[in-house]
Amino acid sequence: MINTPGHRTSETESQRLSLNGKLALIGLIEEGVRLGSTDAPMVADLFKDLGDLVNATVSGSKVDRLKSDSRNNGFKILEINAETGENLGRLNMLYLKKPIPCYYLVYVEVAVPFRKRGLGNRILKAFRDFLIEKSAVGILDNIIPQDDPTFDIYTKLEWRSIEEVTGSPAINGDGLYMVYIPPTLADKDLRDSILRLVHHIKRRRPHIDMRDNELMVKRTIEEFKDLYSALMSYFEKDLESGENHALARFMFTRFMTKLLGFQRRISELLGYTGGESLQQIDLDPRVRRLKIKSYAPKELATNPLFHSGDKELWMHLDEALKQNPARSIEGLPNYRRPALKAWLEKTGATPTDPINIGDLLDLGFDPTRLKELTIDGTEHIFERMQPRMLLQLDERKTVLLRLAEGSPGKRIRNAMIAMNPPLLVIRDRGNGYVLRKKVQGIHWEEAVEQLQTVPELKSINASVKLDKIIQTTVRKAQDWVRSKTTPEEHALLDQFTFFVSWDFEANRPRIVIDPSGSFLESLWIA
Numbered sequence: 001m002i003n004t005p006g007h008r009t010s011e012t013e014s015q016r017l018s019l020n021g022k023l024a025l026i027g028l029i030e031e032g033v034r035l036g037s038t039d040a041p042m043v044a045d046l047f048k049d050l051g052d053l054v055n056a057t058v059s060g061s062k063v064d065r066l067k068s069d070s071r072n073n074g075f076k077i078l079e080i081n082a083e084t085g086e087n088l089g090r091l092n093m094l095y096l097k098k099p100i101p102c103y104y105l106v107y108v109e110v111a112v113p114f115r116k117r118g119l120g121n122r123i124l125k126a127f128r129d130f131l132i133e134k135s136a137v138g139i140l141d142n143i144i145p146q147d148d149p150t151f152d153i154y155t156k157l158e159w160r161s162i163e164e165v166t167g168s169p170a171i172n173g174d175g176l177y178m179v180y181i182p183p184t185l186a187d188k189d190l191r192d193s194i195l196r197l198v199h200h201i202k203r204r205r206p207h208i209d210m211r212d213n214e215l216m217v218k219r220t221i222e223e224f225k226d227l228y229s230a231l232m233s234y235f236e237k238d239l240e241s242g243e244n245h246a247l248a249r250f251m252f253t254r255f256m257t258k259l260l261g262f263q264r265r266i267s268e269l270l271g272y273t274g275g276e277s278l279q280q281i282d283l284d285p286r287v288r289r290l291k292i293k294s295y296a297p298k299e300l301a302t303n304p305l306f307h308s309g310d311k312e313l314w315m316h317l318d319e320a321l322k323q324n325p326a327r328s329i330e331g332l333p334n335y336r337r338p339a340l341k342a343w344l345e346k347t348g349a350t351p352t353d354p355i356n357i358g359d360l361l362d363l364g365f366d367p368t369r370l371k372e373l374t375i376d377g378t379e380h381i382f383e384r385m386q387p388r389m390l391l392q393l394d395e396r397k398t399v400l401l402r403l404a405e406g407s408p409g410k411r412i413r414n415a416m417i418a419m420n421p422p423l424l425v426i427r428d429r430g431n432g433y434v435l436r437k438k439v440q441g442i443h444w445e446e447a448v449e450q451l452q453t454v455p456e457l458k459s460i461n462a463s464v465k466l467d468k469i470i471q472t473t474v475r476k477a478q479d480w481v482r483s484k485t486t487p488e489e490h491a492l493l494d495q496f497t498f499f500v501s502w503d504f505e506a507n508r509p510r511i512v513i514d515p516s517g518s519f520l521e522s523l524w525i526a
Contacts, residue, residue, distance in 0.1 A: 075095075076093050076095060077092055078093070078130070080110075089119050093106060093127070094106055099196050100137060100190065102136055102137045103138050103139075104139045104208075105127065108123060108124065110123075124157055132183065132184075137180065139162075142154055161177070165181070221281075224262070231251055232284065235247075235251070244291070246297035249290050249293035250297055252357055253290075253357065256292075256366075257360070283358065283361060290356060291357075292359075294366070294369075294384060294431070295327070295430060304325045304326070305428065307390060309422060311424075313424055316375055326431060329371055329373075329382050332371035334351065334371060334372070336504065338450050339449070339450075340363070371383075380423070380436065381437075384432070385431065385432040385433070386431070396492055396496060399485060399492065402484075404418075412473060412476045412477050413472065413473045413519055414514075416521065416523070417523055417524075418439075418522060420436050420525065421526070422436055436526065440502065440504070441499035441522065442499060442502045444470055444498045444523075447500050450507065451466050454507070456508075464511070464518060470500050473523060474498045478496075496525055499524040500520055501523070
């Protein structure tokens with residue numbers, strides 16, 4: 001079996017996988033786990049000869065041109081493909097015919113494992129050669145910071161700033177428009193034409209972004225489908241045997257939680273209509289029946305680590321939890337959020353029943369990500385988090401503590417504002433576990449969903465417009481946080497979460513009804 005140290009077959013599971021399949025499975029294993037688990041059979045199997053395989057794939061790749069969007073809307077693609085047909089990178093561009101022929105570079109993308117191997121430079125050179133062949137101007141956004149070592153990647157290929165060509169700067173967000181003029185047009189006065197092209201690009205920006213989002217969703221769904229196929233291929237023997245293999249459960253759980261996270265994010269994308277449905281991924285019944293496993297099995301385990309936070313609080317934790325954090329935390333009761341309680345009532349399940357992979361798909365979220373714990377009589381919540389998010393968590397904590405210190409008694413639309421920073425962070429089994437105090441509130445988006453879907457709440461909401469009160473209060477709170485953060489901290493703004501006061505027993509928001517207007521009791525920022 002693959003999760004025993006001596007497991008080997010005449011043809012290893014990874015040998016049946018393509019390079020992209022191998023890389024997809026490796027991507028599911030967090031880096032911190034991989035680095036500490038070189039003796040684990042799966043890690044050794046997947047990484048065997050991987051460097052040579054990547055190098056051979058890159059050296060044998062070629063630039064394929066030119067693929068047009070089937071809808072004839074001006075979008076075209078240059079691709080770098082391996083000899084086996086696997087895509088390693090692509091360049092997306094938009095063709096503008098007037099006032100002069102122009103190709104606007106929307107973005108260049110190189111798959112992560114193949115970066116820093118010259119592919120990006122190759123595809124940009126191919127784009128330049130293409131512009132020369134077509135006698136067309138090229139325009140792009142240089143979003144690379146000036147202090148970045150790769151800032152001059154375009155200037156080395158004879159791209160020039162718009163200001164240099166026209167005498168007028170053209171700023172696009174945080175980027176800078178740059179232009180490539182082919183030799184056949186070098187002696188012409190293109191100032192007015194280029195300024196008009198920039199105007200057309202700005203005017204079409206929403207359409208460009210919508211199309212970009214649509215392509216991203218479609219491509220990512222294809223990647224998920226490929227990843228699922230790789231998982232099925234690698235673990236076919238384990239699924240066929242029907243035995244309870246921790247490694248297979250862990251990998252399929254990782255796959256499903258990433259899929260659900262993607263599903264939540266795409267609903268917010270500009271222009272996304274749901275046309276590219278995740279229902280294209282049809283889970284095998286054997287996979288649906290697998291019990292979830294949210295932390296790495298012992299074959300991939302590293303030593304638990306106290307990451308940061310209140311060491312005094314750490315000392316008050318149960319000794320078993322400190323010795324085996326992941327296993328102990330995952331064994332705690334799930335956070336009793338309204339959506340989970342409703343699902344349990346609907347299915348007849350109990351809070352202690354195990355959750356299967358198929359249950360995650362039905363729920364649309366992972367109910368085991370938040371766990372309840374009482375310490376010295378005070379209720380707390382453990383949140384499971386990917387280790388790569390911990391750096392941003394520390395940065396958010398700094399902001400939250402500053403806001404709490406500088407704004408005691410703060411109210412927004414009469415709601416009392418409070419901060420809920422992390423108290424301590426533990427790393428174990430490929431996860432970060434973040435401890436916070438439990439607040440008497442739920443995430444604002446779940447609150448709005450409850451008001452708009454639960455029959456008992458819909459009638460109240462129709463008369464009082466509670467969802468609008470919540471949305472307006474959160475929006476004002478977001479604006480307030482932005483006003484209190486530095487430009488360097490603005491990258492964190494999307495990471496802050498907002499919880500609104502909620503009566504868990506009655507399953508309704510805690511609202512103060514006042515003749516002058518109703519408002520939330522409290523709002524917490526985490």
